[in-house]
Amino acid sequence: MTLNIGVLAIQGDVTENFLSVMASLSELGIDGAVSQVKTAEQISKLDGLIIPGGESTMIGQMSLVNGALKTIKEKIESGMPVFGICAGMILLSKNSKDRIVGDVEQPLLDLLDVKIERNSFGRQKDSFEAEISLDPIGISSFNGVFIRAPSVSDVGKEVQILAKFEEKIVSVKQGNIIATSFHPELTRDTSLHKSFVQMVKDSKS
Numbered sequence: 001m002t003l004n005i006g007v008l009a010i011q012g013d014v015t016e017n018f019l020s021v022m023a024s025l026s027e028l029g030i031d032g033a034v035s036q037v038k039t040a041e042q043i044s045k046l047d048g049l050i051i052p053g054g055e056s057t058m059i060g061q062m063s064l065v066n067g068a069l070k071t072i073k074e075k076i077e078s079g080m081p082v083f084g085i086c087a088g089m090i091l092l093s094k095n096s097k098d099r100i101v102g103d104v105e106q107p108l109l110d111l112l113d114v115k116i117e118r119n120s121f122g123r124q125k126d127s128f129e130a131e132i133s134l135d136p137i138g139i140s141s142f143n144g145v146f147i148r149a150p151s152v153s154d155v156g157k158e159v160q161i162l163a164k165f166e167e168k169i170v171s172v173k174q175g176n177i178i179a180t181s182f183h184p185e186l187t188r189d190t191s192l193h194k195s196f197v198q199m200v201k202d203s204k205s
């Protein structure tokens with residue numbers, strides 16, 4: 001059985017995630033294909049989806065307009081694993097506020113039961129890297145790249161906290177949804193992408 005993994009290719013870190021999934025499949029020896037997807041039709045055929053970092057207002061608005069957002073939501077509700085990175089984490093959430101400007105009109109998937117604080121660590125110039133532990137999924141040390149990163153300010157009871165940095169929640173898991181505030185695709189460490197690919201494989205067996 002070949003896994004069909006997609007990277008939502010509207011805006012943001014698409015190529016980097018594509019390459020990280022390719023590397024993960026090969027390192028795990030799993031038979032799979034990766035594609036860059038935009039349309040509802042492409043998304044309907046996937047076994048797993050990565051929603052990359054970028055600008056959540058833009059990715060949300062464009063995928064609403066082209067009809068992809070509805071299909072993404074239906075697929076996740078029917079059990080398809082999804083990995084939301086930074087802007088992707090915001091899009092998956094039920095509630096998001098910007099740290100400075102507060103409420104912003106933006107389409108959300110309304111699935112991940114968290115409150116998000118956008119730009120929680122400052123603006124582009126405040127980008128940084130930090131060592132993160134994701135012990136609940138067996139990753140004791142990961143180089144987190146934070147770029148205009150959100151944090152999770154509140155979690156519902158179905159949500160498992162995977163990592164914190166300076167008391168702020170920066171990675172969570174809820175059923176078939178995994179999300180990070182930071183950008184694993186910008187490092188050479190494929191352990192988080194491999195964890196996701198394994199989630200996709202497990203969901204098919």
Ligand code: GLN
Nearest residue numbers: 053054055056086087148
């Ligand atoms: N601050 C961006 C947003 O709110 C996310 C930044 C990122 O994905 N690196 O959409």
